[in-house]
Amino acid sequence: MDQNRAPPPPPTYNEAVPGGVQAQPQPVTVQPAVTVxxxxxxxxxxxxxxxxxxxxxxxxxxxxxxxxxVTYLAAGIVCLVGCWMGCCLIPFCIDACKDAVHCCPNCNIVLGKYSQM
Ligand SMILES: [Zn+2]
Structure with missing residues (x-):
């Protein structure tokens, strides 16, 4: 049974890449906006x-x-110190505890994200 299979061409590695870069399968996520x-x-x-x-x-x-x-972490900490009667929601009102998402005001594209962690 000769299937006339041509041997695959040898992979060409860029010498500038240390250790070789493996293409990792990325989970498909549906994003509302294009992220650059x-x-x-x-x-x-x-x-x-x-x-x-x-x-x-x-x-x-x-x-x-x-x-x-960090927002959830802060809320957890506030809970732990005893302020569980609604005070644990305070971190959700403080922008400093949140991640900052930078968008372009012109085209509304997401340019980057600042995470506290
Ligand atoms: Zn833009």
């Missing part, structure tokens, strides 16, 4: 001025806050 992670920009909790890689305008990012690991 801008390299080299450190996002914090405050808006930053940058050129949007999507619409190429110089913009100041709009920051939205969403509950992150």
């Amino acid at each position: 992670i801008s390299a080299g920009i450190r996002y914090t909790q405050v808006p930053v001025s940058q050129e949007c890689p999507h619409c190429h305008n110089t913009i100041v990012t709009t920051v939205t806050y969403e509950n992150g690991t």
Whole structure:
């Protein structure tokens, strides 16, 4: 049974890549917006001025806050110290405890995320 199988071509490795990079299967996640992670920009909790890689305008990012690991951690800690009568919800009202998501005000693309962890 000769299936006339040609041997696969030898894989070409880029010598600049140390150790070789394996393509890892990524879980398919449905995202509401396209995320463009801008390299080299450190996002914090405050808006930053940058050129949007999507619409190429110089913009100041709009920051939205969403509950992150620290938010729940802080709530847990508040609970542990005895303030469980609603006080544990305080971290959910404090932006400093949340993750900051930076978006472009022009095209609404998500540019990056600042996480407390
Ligand atoms: Zn943009």
